[in-house]
Amino acid sequence: MRVGRVVMGVLYVGAGVAHFLLTRTYESIVPDYLTYYTSARTLVVVSGVAEIAGGLGVMVPATRKAAATGLVMLLVCVMPANVWMVQHPERFPGVPVWAMWLRLPLQLPLIWWAWRYRRGDAVAAG
Numbered sequence: 001m002r003v004g005r006v007v008m009g010v011l012y013v014g015a016g017v018a019h020f021l022l023t024r025t026y027e028s029i030v031p032d033y034l035t036y037y038t039s040a041r042t043l044v045v046v047s048g049v050a051e052i053a054g055g056l057g058v059m060v061p062a063t064r065k066a067a068a069t070g071l072v073m074l075l076v077c078v079m080p081a082n083v084w085m086v087q088h089p090e091r092f093p094g095v096p097v098w099a100m101w102l103r104l105p106l107q108l109p110l111i112w113w114a115w116r117y118r119r120g121d122a123v124a125a126g
Contacts, residue, residue: 004113005058005059005064005117006059008055008058008059008071008113008114008117009055009056009058009059010055011055012051012052012054012055012058012071013051013052013055013056014055015048015051015055016047016048016049016050016051016052016053016054016055017048017052018048019044019045019047019048019051020045020048023041023044023045026040026044026047026048027040027041027044028040028091028092029081029084029085029092030043030044030081030084031080031081031083031084034080047074047077047078050070050074051071051074053067053070054067054068054070054071054074054114055067055071057070058071058114058117064117065117065118067117068114068115068116068117068118069118071114072111072114072115072118075107075110075111075114076111078107079104079107082100082103082104082107083104085100085103086100086101086104
């Protein structure tokens with residue numbers, strides 16, 4: 001198994017588990033407008049399950065492409081939370097504003113990394 005896939009898998013499984021250990025923290029990041037039809041808690045739980053499934057799936061060759069595609073979609077879907085934090089820094093006094101801004105461009109390399117496994121090319125297929 002390629003080291004990059006294991007690192008990615010462990011990263012997402014860990015992030016997914018954090019959704020269940022720090023649920024209230026994650027709920028505070030959910031933009032208000034996303035809770036019109038469902039609760040922030042539901043969104044946090046669903047995204048946590050998706051991260052765990054994607055993390056496990058990317059480590060298994062038979063599910064790697066589907067899991068990587070799911071992770072790309074998840075990263076795009078959680079981008080509004082990162083934007084929300086930057087737009088409302090007063091709601092997150094414990095988070096430095098520079099860290100909020102840093103999260104925005106960091107999504108792009110994470111998307112690229114997952115996309116490489118989606119493509120299944122020789123570099124990423126390992």
